[in-house]
Amino acid sequence: xxxxxxxxxxxxxxxxxxxxxxxxxxxxxxxxxxxxxxxxxxxxxxxxxxxxxxxxxxxxxxxxxxxxxxxxxxxxxxxxxxxxxxxxxxxxxxxxxxxxxxxxxxxxxxxxxxxxxxxxxxxxxxxxxxxxxxxxxxxxxxxxxxxxxxxxxxxxxxxxxxxxxxxxxxxxxxxxxxxxxxxxxxxxxxxxx
Numbered sequence: 001x002x003x004x005x006x007x008x009x010x011x012x013x014x015x016x017x018x019x020x021x022x023x024x025x026x027x028x029x030x031x032x033x034x035x036x037x038x039x040x041x042x043x044x045x046x047x048x049x050x051x052x053x054x055x056x057x058x059x060x061x062x063x064x065x066x067x068x069x070x071x072x073x074x075x076x077x078x079x080x081x082x083x084x085x086x087x088x089x090x091x092x093x094x095x096x097x098x099x100x101x102x103x104x105x106x107x108x109x110x111x112x113x114x115x116x117x118x119x120x121x122x123x124x125x126x127x128x129x130x131x132x133x134x135x136x137x138x139x140x141x142x143x144x145x146x147x148x149x150x151x152x153x154x155x156x157x158x159x160x161x162x163x164x165x166x167x168x169x170x171x172x173x174x175x176x177x178x179x180x181x182x183x184x185x186x187x188x189x190x191x192x193x
Contacts, residue, residue: 020081030148034141035079038161041134042072045168048127052175055124061171064102068164071095078157079142091157099163106170110177116185117169121176128175132168135161 016024017032025032045065052062077089119129139161146153176182 020077021083023082030141030145031079031082031151034138034145034153035076037134037138037141038072038076038079041131041138042069042076044127044131044134045069045072048124048131051124051127055175058124058175061106061174064167064171067098068167071160071164075157075160078154079145082151090154091160093156093159096156096159096163099160099167103163103167103170106167106174110170110173114184117173118183118185119172120183121172121181125172125175128168128172132165132172135165135168139165 012027015027017027018024019031045068049062049065049069052058052065071091074089074095075091078091081089119133120126139158142153142158142161145151146158173182
């Protein structure tokens with residue numbers, strides 16, 4: 001367990017931060033950007049959980065999101081130790097497989113899509129859609145990091161973040177199934193040319 005007695009250290013005042021390996025990097029480094037964006041997505045999943053907590057019929061989904069928030073801390077720990085050979089907390093295939101089972105379970109009762117879904121519907125579903133887009137941004141940052149010479153990102157970590165956006169999409173649809181319903185895209189309805 002982590003113990004934090006003092007929140008500020010002043011060590012980052014000049015624009016650098018320490019990785020889990022102790023190496024210092026600029027705060028705009030691709031690795032810092034990747035796990036910072038994961039943290040941003042995790043924070044918005046917390047907002048979604050707070051909204052879902054108001055709907056007791058969705059307690060199982062709230063529980064899944066709590067596990068996902070812990071997984072995202074695991075992912076941040078994975079990303080903050082660049083050397084994949086070094087002993088560190090890593091996202092596992094088991095976490096990816098759990099997400100896949102949860103996606104399948106949530107999706108089983110949903111009607112097949114006949115149109116693209118616009119982000120919206122219930123307040124909770126809209127928040128989950130925002131979290132989904134933040135997860136997609138985190139995925140782009142991780143892919144960008146993995147493409148840089150000398151940098152690595154574990155395959156399970158990339159699978160997990162990709163699956164997570166799928167989970168959040170299905171979770172938003174699940175929330176709307178019992179709420180206000182999916183908001184479907186109607187091509188040209190906005191009056192565009």
